[in-house]
Amino acid sequence: MAMTDNQTRFQHDDDQVAVIIGSGAGGGTLANELAQQGIDVVVLEAGAINTRDDFLADEWASFSQLAWLDPRTTSGSFRLAKDFPNLPAWIVKSVGGTTVHWAGASLRIQPHEFRALSEYGKVEGANLLDWPVTYDELAPYYARAEDRMGVTRTNDIPGLPGNNNFHVMYAGAKNLGYECDTGHMAINSQIRDGRASCQQRGFCFQGCRTGAKWSTLYTELPAAIATGHMELRPQSHVANIEHDAQGRVTGVVYFDANGDQQRQKARLVAVAGNSLETPRLLLNSASSLFPEGLANSSGQVGRNYMRHTTGSVYATFDDPVHMYRGTTMAGIISDEAHHDASRGFVGGYEMETLSLGLPFMAAFLDPGAWGSDFTGALDQYDHMAGMWLVGEDMPRESNRITLNADVKDAFGMPVANVHYDDHPNDIAMREHAYRQGSAIYESVGAKNIYRTPPYPSTHNLGSCRMSQRAQDGVCNGFGQSHDIPNLFISDGSQFTTSAAENPTLTIVSLAIRQAEHIGQLMKEGAI
Amino acid sequence: MPSTSLSRRTFLKTTGGALVGTLAFASGPIALLAPSRSWAMPLDVLGSHDGEVLLQVTKHLFPHPGLEDAVYAFVVKDLDRAAEAEANRTLLQGGIKALDDDASGDWLALAPDDQYLRVASLEGTPFFEKVRSTAIVSLYNNPLAFTHFGYQGEEGDKGYLYNGFSDLTWLPEPPQPANGYMPGEVPS
Numbered sequence: 001m002a003m004t005d006n007q008t009r010f011q012h013d014d015d016q017v018a019v020i021i022g023s024g025a026g027g028g029t030l031a032n033e034l035a036q037q038g039i040d041v042v043v044l045e046a047g048a049i050n051t052r053d054d055f056l057a058d059e060w061a062s063f064s065q066l067a068w069l070d071p072r073t074t075s076g077s078f079r080l081a082k083d084f085p086n087l088p089a090w091i092v093k094s095v096g097g098t099t100v101h102w103a104g105a106s107l108r109i110q111p112h113e114f115r116a117l118s119e120y121g122k123v124e125g126a127n128l129l130d131w132p133v134t135y136d137e138l139a140p141y142y143a144r145a146e147d148r149m150g151v152t153r154t155n156d157i158p159g160l161p162g163n164n165n166f167h168v169m170y171a172g173a174k175n176l177g178y179e180c181d182t183g184h185m186a187i188n189s190q191i192r193d194g195r196a197s198c199q200q201r202g203f204c205f206q207g208c209r210t211g212a213k214w215s216t217l218y219t220e221l222p223a224a225i226a227t228g229h230m231e232l233r234p235q236s237h238v239a240n241i242e243h244d245a246q247g248r249v250t251g252v253v254y255f256d257a258n259g260d261q262q263r264q265k266a267r268l269v270a271v272a273g274n275s276l277e278t279p280r281l282l283l284n285s286a287s288s289l290f291p292e293g294l295a296n297s298s299g300q301v302g303r304n305y306m307r308h309t310t311g312s313v314y315a316t317f318d319d320p321v322h323m324y325r326g327t328t329m330a331g332i333i334s335d336e337a338h339h340d341a342s343r344g345f346v347g348g349y350e351m352e353t354l355s356l357g358l359p360f361m362a363a364f365l366d367p368g369a370w371g372s373d374f375t376g377a378l379d380q381y382d383h384m385a386g387m388w389l390v391g392e393d394m395p396r397e398s399n400r401i402t403l404n405a406d407v408k409d410a411f412g413m414p415v416a417n418v419h420y421d422d423h424p425n426d427i428a429m430r431e432h433a434y435r436q437g438s439a440i441y442e443s444v445g446a447k448n449i450y451r452t453p454p455y456p457s458t459h460n461l462g463s464c465r466m467s468q469r470a471q472d473g474v475c476n477g478f479g480q481s482h483d484i485p486n487l488f489i490s491d492g493s494q495f496t497t498s499a500a501e502n503p504t505l506t507i508v509s510l511a512i513r514q515a516e517h518i519g520q521l522m523k524e525g526a527i
Numbered sequence: 528m529p530s531t532s533l534s535r536r537t538f539l540k541t542t543g544g545a546l547v548g549t550l551a552f553a554s555g556p557i558a559l560l561a562p563s564r565s566w567a568m569p570l571d572v573l574g575s576h577d578g579e580v581l582l583q584v585t586k587h588l589f590p591h592p593g594l595e596d597a598v599y600a601f602v603v604k605d606l607d608r609a610a611e612a613e614a615n616r617t618l619l620q621g622g623i624k625a626l627d628d629d630a631s632g633d634w635l636a637l638a639p640d641d642q643y644l645r646v647a648s649l650e651g652t653p654f655f656e657k658v659r660s661t662a663i664v665s666l667y668n669n670p671l672a673f674t675h676f677g678y679q680g681e682e683g684d685k686g687y688l689y690n691g692f693s694d695l696t697w698l699p700e701p702p703q704p705a706n707g708y709m710p711g712e713v714p715s
Contacts, residue, residue, distance in 0.1 A: 167700070170705065322679075324683065325692040
């Protein structure tokens with residue numbers, strides 16, 4: 001029986017429902033929070049339902065099952081434009097969105113990172129800004145999100161047991177004077193909230209078959225359905241958002257599983273399609289009243305796209321590691337996450353273990369490579385440890401999502417083009433992170449060190465950012481668009497700056513806070 | 528009859544060959560699992576010579592000492608599948624013919640170093656890129672390769688919690704609480 005079989009259904013012409021586009025960390029959480037308040041919600045999800053039983057312990061097969069493979073294009077000087085020109089992002093098209101694929105790291109953004117412009121000062125070639133929300137304002141929502149998601153090392157939840165990849169990182173971290181533990185993870189270390197404890201399968205990216213890892217697929221979405229106030233419509237691909245003569249949104253046009261066009265009326269619309277699809281949808285909704293796209297009086301829709309400064313370090317050792325056994329992100333070092341401009345860059349970065357199976361290691365270790373240097377690395381696959389470096393990247397107006405009128409999706413809509421140039425700050429930080437990551441492994445006797453370039457982006461941020469002043473961004477501190485009171489941004493697109501931390505916990509916290517605000521606005525009759 | 532000879536020619540042209548071989552490493556991990564030392568990989572579109580050239584080209588691109596030809600044959604199999612599309616067939620057979628024509632008709636007869644130089648000089652060509660991009664997936668995405676390289680693939684599905692996820696012995700065990708807790712274990 002599908003999770004949607006007995007759900008409440010709403011009429012297409014019901015103009016009192018809140019329509020949420022996307023069912024991932026932002027959309028799925030917002031849907032549940034609104035439904036719990038008794039607000040009627042329709043969630044339109046472009047992907048199909050894949051349940052835990054459907055997930056595959058096979059990297060390429062799972063990629064075909066879950067990844068968003070609709071066409072996209074790239075431009076700019078970032079290496080992905082060369083390595084994976086049509087796959088700028090590695091995100092999910094399936095019910096639950098990218099919470100199906102994420103590794104579970106749940107770190108709070110640091111207080112100073114909410115004030116990036118004030119703390120770092122103006123950085124040339126960057127469009128830094130302070131968030132219109134402070135750490136203290138968000139802290140209670142972080143606490144609720146951590147409890148909801150069952151984040152380890154919070155709420156008296158023990159840390160996950162460390163795997164082999166963690167053991168190598170830990171030893172190196174100690175040699176360098178770093179602190180290191182198995183991290184704050186939204187993965188059950190013990191049975192909690194009706195979900196199993198982690199069995200250390202090593203397939204976090206392929207969907208968690210035991211449900212130990214938090215995903216909206218089997219937490220928020222069924223909880224929302226159970227209230228009788230939420231209808232989930234999978235395989236519903238929204239093409240554009242409609243508005244009335246007063247400039248308020250009135251509903252959305254979408255294509256259903258049969259490719260038939262449908263129209264759902266709405267009291268309000270919340271967009272949570274990830275930072276590529278969210279601005280694309282606003283831009284594709286241009287009208288005579290809003291010729292530059294919805295919520296775009298500032299011209300900032302699509303701009304300030306961020307993807308974190310990333311890279312990986314893999315190292316080989318005399319003795320076996322078998323890094324693929326157990327949680328993908330098994331250990332975290334935060335000692336370089338602070339801001340210290342004397343390192344030659346502003347902002348900071350996290351170091352987090354990462355492992356790939358043999359098939360993906362071949363694909364991502366050094367895309368395009370061949371020859372004996374490359375095969376020499378794979379020959380040592382079972383003696384390899386690895387980490388991912390993830391740090392704050394600079395928002396830039398020119399790093400942006402635009403419509404590519406020359407390439408259309410299956411429904412004839414222009415696809416997103418992703419343009420990105422690394423800022424000198426990004427390059428300096430990546431170099432520092434590569435060096436420190438290498439030093440960690442060298443200190444435990446690494447034979448060979450491999451610097452792996454960024455994967456297709458899993459952290460897609462900005463592009464519809466929050467700002468105090470309407471001319472600086474797209475939405476306010478509650479994700480409400482500056483231009484259209486009943487249009488909300490509910491995913492990582494809201495981020496004013498990227499901060500160093502994995503974004504999901506913050507997306508969930510913002511969604512909980514936004515839901516409270518929407519409930520208040522509805523009571524006041526403001527929307 | 529002309530039509531018969533035409534169809535016979537077409538038949539000969541499009542009926543595939545096969546790659547056959549013997550496992551080279553009698554005590555290797557693959558041989559220990561294999562039911563016999565002989566292996567064969569039938570091809571549907573490409574001929575045996577095509578297959579042998581592609582196998583050798585792949586070995587030059589992705590040299591792994593000790594990796595059985597039977598694993599490289601998975602790449603040839605996927606190229607054979609791709610060759611069902613005419614554009615790919617033309618590309619692959621054109622690339623093979625060019626290698627042969629440039630080597631007095633038989634590139635395979637050249638010394639290995641000479642073979643390598645001629646393949647390396649093709650970097651960036653559509654033929655080279657087709658073989659490389661196919662191999663980067665096919666060579667490392669099969670159970671024989673998993674066995675050879677020490678990746679347990681879908682064995683992980685049942686979980687490593689009680690089966691080796693933290694069996695590393697060459698470094699000291701990290702202390703708790705940093706190292707976390709097993710399910711049911713109560714932090715003291």
